[in-house]
Amino acid sequence: MKTSSFEKEINVLRNDIDEVDSQLVKLLAKRRKITTNVGKLKSAAGMPIYVPEREAALLRKHRENAENAGLSADLIEDILRRLMRDSYISQDANGYRCVNTACKKIVIVGGAGQLGKIFVDLFTRSEYKVSILEENDWSRSHEILADVSVVIVAVPIRWTSSIIQKLNNLPDDCILADITSIKEKPLYEMMKVHAGPVVGLHPMFGPDISNLIKQTIIVCDGRLSNKYCWLLEQFQVWGAKTYSVEANSHDKAMSMVQVMRHFSTIAYGYHLMTEGANLSQLVEMSSPIYRLELIMVGRLFAQNPILYSDIIFANPDNISMMKRFALRFLELLKDVEQGDKDAFVEMFKQVSNWFGNYANDFLKESKAMLLKADDLKSN
Amino acid sequence: MKTSSFEKEINVLRNDIDEVDSQLVKLLAKRRKITTNVGKLKSAAGMPIYVPEREAALLRKHRENAENAGLSADLIEDILRRLMRDSYISQDANGYRCVNTACKKIVIVGGAGQLGKIFVDLFTRSEYKVSILEENDWSRSHEILADVSVVIVAVPIRWTSSIIQKLNNLPDDCILADITSIKEKPLYEMMKVHAGPVVGLHPMFGPDISNLIKQTIIVCDGRLSNKYCWLLEQFQVWGAKTYSVEANSHDKAMSMVQVMRHFSTIAYGYHLMTEGANLSQLVEMSSPIYRLELIMVGRLFAQNPILYSDIIFANPDNISMMKRFALRFLELLKDVEQGDKDAFVEMFKQVSNWFGNYANDFLKESKAMLLKADDLKSN
Numbered sequence: 001m002k003t004s005s006f007e008k009e010i011n012v013l014r015n016d017i018d019e020v021d022s023q024l025v026k027l028l029a030k031r032r033k034i035t036t037n038v039g040k041l042k043s044a045a046g047m048p049i050y051v052p053e054r055e056a057a058l059l060r061k062h063r064e065n066a067e068n069a070g071l072s073a074d075l076i077e078d079i080l081r082r083l084m085r086d087s088y089i090s091q092d093a094n095g096y097r098c099v100n101t102a103c104k105k106i107v108i109v110g111g112a113g114q115l116g117k118i119f120v121d122l123f124t125r126s127e128y129k130v131s132i133l134e135e136n137d138w139s140r141s142h143e144i145l146a147d148v149s150v151v152i153v154a155v156p157i158r159w160t161s162s163i164i165q166k167l168n169n170l171p172d173d174c175i176l177a178d179i180t181s182i183k184e185k186p187l188y189e190m191m192k193v194h195a196g197p198v199v200g201l202h203p204m205f206g207p208d209i210s211n212l213i214k215q216t217i218i219v220c221d222g223r224l225s226n227k228y229c230w231l232l233e234q235f236q237v238w239g240a241k242t243y244s245v246e247a248n249s250h251d252k253a254m255s256m257v258q259v260m261r262h263f264s265t266i267a268y269g270y271h272l273m274t275e276g277a278n279l280s281q282l283v284e285m286s287s288p289i290y291r292l293e294l295i296m297v298g299r300l301f302a303q304n305p306i307l308y309s310d311i312i313f314a315n316p317d318n319i320s321m322m323k324r325f326a327l328r329f330l331e332l333l334k335d336v337e338q339g340d341k342d343a344f345v346e347m348f349k350q351v352s353n354w355f356g357n358y359a360n361d362f363l364k365e366s367k368a369m370l371l372k373a374d375d376l377k378s379n
Numbered sequence: 380m381k382t383s384s385f386e387k388e389i390n391v392l393r394n395d396i397d398e399v400d401s402q403l404v405k406l407l408a409k410r411r412k413i414t415t416n417v418g419k420l421k422s423a424a425g426m427p428i429y430v431p432e433r434e435a436a437l438l439r440k441h442r443e444n445a446e447n448a449g450l451s452a453d454l455i456e457d458i459l460r461r462l463m464r465d466s467y468i469s470q471d472a473n474g475y476r477c478v479n480t481a482c483k484k485i486v487i488v489g490g491a492g493q494l495g496k497i498f499v500d501l502f503t504r505s506e507y508k509v510s511i512l513e514e515n516d517w518s519r520s521h522e523i524l525a526d527v528s529v530v531i532v533a534v535p536i537r538w539t540s541s542i543i544q545k546l547n548n549l550p551d552d553c554i555l556a557d558i559t560s561i562k563e564k565p566l567y568e569m570m571k572v573h574a575g576p577v578v579g580l581h582p583m584f585g586p587d588i589s590n591l592i593k594q595t596i597i598v599c600d601g602r603l604s605n606k607y608c609w610l611l612e613q614f615q616v617w618g619a620k621t622y623s624v625e626a627n628s629h630d631k632a633m634s635m636v637q638v639m640r641h642f643s644t645i646a647y648g649y650h651l652m653t654e655g656a657n658l659s660q661l662v663e664m665s666s667p668i669y670r671l672e673l674i675m676v677g678r679l680f681a682q683n684p685i686l687y688s689d690i691i692f693a694n695p696d697n698i699s700m701m702k703r704f705a706l707r708f709l710e711l712l713k714d715v716e717q718g719d720k721d722a723f724v725e726m727f728k729q730v731s732n733w734f735g736n737y738a739n740d741f742l743k744e745s746k747a748m749l750l751k752a753d754d755l756k757s758n
Contacts, residue, residue, distance in 0.1 A: 006424040013417045014433075020410045021441050025455060027406065029448040031399045038392045045385040054393075062400050069408040075465050076404060079458055081754040086454050204666035208746055214753060218664055243663050253661050256651060257669045263715075264643070267708040270726060272635060273733040274707065275700065282632055283737070284622050285597055287583035290636045292748070293675065296668075298741030301734045305727035309720050319716050321654065326708045328653065329646040333705070336642075337698050341688050347649060348684035354652040355680045358662070362677030367587055369671070372751045374593055375460040 031083065032090060039091030046097030049088055050213045050239040088239070092211040096126040097237050100230040103149040109133045109163055114207035115179060116154035122212065122238055138166070145170065150231065152201075153178035153186070157310045164189045172196050175228045179203055181254065182314055183220045183247040191222050198222025199231070200247060202254075213239030220247040255318045262300070262308050263322055269297050288370045410462065411469055418470030425476030428467055429592045429618040467618070471590040475505040476616050479609040482528040488512045488542055493586035494558060495533035501591065501617055517545070524549065529610065531580075532557035532565070536689045543568045551575050554607045558582055560633065561693055562599045562626040570601050577601025578610070579626060581633075592618030599626040634697045641679070641687050642701055648676050667749045 042049060059080055063073035111120045111132030123130045133144050145151070145167075151174060155163050160180045167190075170176060176194045178186045179201045187200040200220035209215060217235050219242050232242045245253075272279070286294055300308070312318070335343045352359055421428060438456050445455035490499045490511030502509045510523050524530070524546075530553060534542050539559045546569075549555060555573045557565045558580045566579040579599035588594060596614050598621050611621045624632075651658070665673055679687070691697070714722045731738055 006420065006426065009420055010417065010426075013413055013420065016413045017410065017417075018437070018440070020406060020413065021437070021459065022444060023406055024403075024410075024458070025441060025444045025448050025450065027399060027403055028445075028455070028458075029450050031396065031403075032450060034392055034395045034399065038389065038396075041385065041388055041392065047385065047389075058397070058400070061397070062404060065401060065404045066407075069404050071404065071408050071411060072465060072468075075461065076407070078461050078754075079403070079407075080400065082454065082457050082461070085750065085754055086451060089451075204664065204669075206666075206668075208749075216664070216666065245660065245664065249657070249660065250664070253657065253664055256654065256656055257661055257665060257673065260647075260650075261669065261672055263711070264647070264708065266727065266730070267704070267711050268639075268643070269730045269734065270711065271639075271704045271707050273730050275635065275703070277635055278628070278632065279734070279737060281624065281628065282636055285583065285595070285624065285629070285632055286636060287585075287595065289585075289675075290583075290640065293640055294636065295741040295745050295748070296672065296675075298734050298738050299745040300738075301727070301731040302738035302742035305724040305731075308727065309723050312723070313715060313718065313720055319712060322712055322715075323709070324654070325646070325650045326705050326712070328650050329643065329705045329708070330702070332642070332646050332649065333698060333701055336692060336701075337695075339692065341692055344688050344691070345684040348645065348680070348687070351645070351648045351652050352680040352684075355648070355658070355677050358658060359677050359679075359681035362674040363681035366674050366678040369674070369748070369752060370587075371464065373748060375457075375464055 028083070032086065035087035036090045036093075038087075039094045042091065043094035043096065046237075048097075048237055048239065049091045049211075055084060088213045089210055092213070094125075096122065096234075098127040099234040099237060100149075101127075103128055103230075105129045105131060105148045106150040106152070107131045107133050107144060107148050109151065109153045109167075110155035110159075113154060113156075115203065116152075118207065118209070118212075119152060119154065119179075123234075126234065126237070141166070147171065148174050150175045150177065153180070153190075156306075157181060157314055160186050161189055164193055168193045170194055170196065173227070175199065175231060176222075177201050177228070177231070181258065181311060183218075183250045187220055187222050187247045197224035197227035199225070199228045202250065211239060215240050217242050218250055219244045220250055251315065255315065255321055259312055259315070259318045260322055260325065263312050264325070265297050265300055266308065269301055272297075288373050289366075292370065292373055407462070411465065414466035415469045415472075417466075418473045421470065422473035422475065425616075427476075427616055427618065428470045428590075434463060467592045468589055471592070473504075475501065477506040478613040478616060479528075480506075482507055482609075484508045484510060484527045485529040485531070486510045486512050486523060486527050488530065488532045488546075489534035489538075492533055492535070494582065495531075497586065497588070497591075498531060498533065498558075502613075505613065505616070520545070526550065527553050529554045529556065532559070532569075535685075536560060536693055539565050540568055543572055547572045549573055549575065552606070554578065554610060555601075556580050556607070556610070560637065560690060562597075562629045566599055566601050566626045576603035576606035578604070578607045581629065590618060594619050596621050597629060598623045599629055630694065634694065634700055638691055638694070638697045639701055639704065642691050643704070644676050644679055645687065648680055651676075667752050668745075671749065671752055 059077050062076050062080060066073050066076035106123050106128050108116050108120050108130065110116045112134050120130050120132060131144050133141060137144060148171060151167060151170060153160060153163055157180050160178060164186060167176060173196055175197045176190050177199045178190060180186045181202055183200040183202060190198045199222050202218040204216040204218060217240050219232060221244065235242055282294060332347065438459055441455050441459060442452035445452050485502050485507050487495050487499050487509065489495045491513050499509050499511060512520060512523050516523060527550060530546060530549060532539060532542055536559050539557060543565060546555060552575055554576045555569050556578045557569060559565045560581055562579040562581060569577045578601050581597040583595040583597060596619050598611060600623065614621055661673060711726065
């Protein structure tokens with residue numbers, strides 16, 4: 001085939017693709033208009049945006065459609081999920097149903113902070129009266145806290161204790177809550193300072209999210225859950241999932257998934273630097289999976305060290321747990337030093353058993369993730 | 380608004396969405412037909428499937444289209460990238476241009492293995508004559524290796540050395556290559572055993588990939604690169620990116636991104652088990668980012684321990700490097716034990732500086748990844 005003829009033919013096909021893609025843009029704009037109307041309707045009726053069953057049914061139907069049309073079902077599912085994310089954003093632009101219209105006032109202590117802001121915004125758009133209490137407002141705290149129905153402490157972890165201590169004069173029926181990433185200590189302090197309903201919350205998301213749909217909020221009961229349960233229902237109206245757990249179990253779990261991971265990731269970054277690694281070369285050479293791991297390390301160092309040191313230094317119990325990790329690391333390294341592959345493989349199999357079905361589920365999920373990481377590559 | 384009226388109105392809108400989604404499926408099926416034809420045309424003309432400039436231009440154009448239609452440009456880019464992945468798969472179904480028609484025969488030692496298979500398939504679909512040499516074929520290796528132009532060693536790392544040793548009687552002009560994940564030792568051994576062109580390769584992907592588009596193959600020169608450069612060009616025709624580096628630098632980098640990460644991930648899994656972590660609770664409680672980290676740990680334990688122990692035990696130099704990591708970990712932990720936040724923050728800032736612009740780039744990339752992880756959630 002001559003190049004000129006190839007060029008001609010490929011240009012015809014490329015124009016066809018461009019035409020399809022332009023139609024695609026138009027179709028998606030049409031879809032967006034409809035979902036915006038769905039949002040308005042739901043907001044007016046006070047119905048939740050995220051309806052898991054509807055989402056699942058829609059995916060099921062169009063997976064089948066796709067297969068009948070000779071397309072990959074996974075392709076259409078991926079695209080619909082991406083469209084749903086967009087449609088949730090458009091629907092979130094409207095207001096939400098107010099679960100408790102009898103609520104007089106909500107005060108967010110630290111409501112100007114990154115995470116506090118999100119709650120201020122959502123409560124406001126659910127037609128609650130919301131006030132913020134920041135560092136400089138304590139002189140008029142009496143006024144701000146007068147007649148309050150809910151107080152949520154949303155300050156950096158190092159201030160949580162001292163702020164809670166100041167909240168010793170709330171109305172008896174006021175709900176006192178915090179959103180600190182540790183739960184046992186703040187909960188204990190809230191219980192001491194306030195006799196009414198108390199609940200500890202840990203929102204499992206950062207300030208980057210654009211809405212609460214599919215996000216998790218961990219709930220640790222203090223007292224009088226029947227008085228604060230409407231608050232959890234409000235979170236669910238926003239699309240969040242609540243998960244109840246004992247404060248102590250929460251802290252133990254977080255020490256392992258949050259504190260320990262943060263710390264060892266930081267240590268790994270420090271290790272790379274000290275070993276004199278060639279970072280740009282590492283990036284060039286990385287497979288999708290190593291790139292993903294490198295990203296998870298590097299991302300941390302773009303953020304505020306105070307954020308991490310506060311979490312890591314908050315609970316001295318974590319130190320011994322992390323020391324145990326380092327010692328286990330050295331213990332396993334001894335097997336390598338002695339060339340004892342059998343011992344290593346034996347340990348590996350034990351851990352595999354312990355992971356059980358999760359190992360396979362995670363492998364499957366990670367493969368889907370890695371394909372998505374590949375999609376992002378520009379060259 | 381009455382519920383019945385809400386139900387009526389929402390059902391109308393939901394039907395509209397379903398209609399749009401059905402049109403979407405049809406449009407994508409049409410697109411797939413066109414891209415399949417592009418594939419056939421390119422295959423016949425011997426043109427590469429992946430043309431980065433064309434991809435970039437197409438994205439640019441439709442980002443603009445999307446914005447003009449009141450849509451998010453990122454939405455259309457994400458969807459087009461997903462469609463491109465699919466279109467590459469459809470195009471890959473056709474043959475590839477054969478870069479070197481003078482090549483008489485390619486032998487893949489271990490060509491029945493997971494990674495070897497991929498190369499056998501790609502060479503075959505590029506119209507090369509390909510033979511496999513497996514464990515039981517050595518009695519007739521004389522016959523298989525007669526008149527061979529390229530031999531690629533694609534066996535598990537623990538057999539690489541002994542296999543290379545057997546390849547001491549290749550035609551002078553034959554290219555000898557391996558695809559082991561370490562490079563210095565196999566390269567040294569290939570150079571010793573064969574006087575012709577030698578090249579060490581490390582494909583930075585696993586056996587799960589469906590084509591080589593956007594994948595990286597690391598290249599460590601042995602000798603006579605002018606004789607094997609057509610092989611690298613062939614990889615590029617398949618869509619892969621080649622990256623040349625010294626064998627020693629490769630091994631050093633891999634010890635840190637591959638060996639060290641594997642080992643510490645395994646140690647972390649062992650730690651979780653030994654600490655008696657409640658895995659299902661950890662999963663329930665995880666934020667998208669902790670879930671991603673947990674997945675990256677668990678995925679490993681769904682795989683063959685021999686695979687990992689071979690890599691970890693392959694190079695004793697790695698032991699001292701990993702020991703240094705554990706000692707640094709304990710050293711940093713001392714700061715925490717002594718409550719020395721300043722020292723910790725100081726160290727953190729140093730590492731941030733060392734990461735430089737990568738830290739911000741990685742943060743941005745990880746945010747895009749986490750949104751994609753959210754999309755995958757089913758409830």
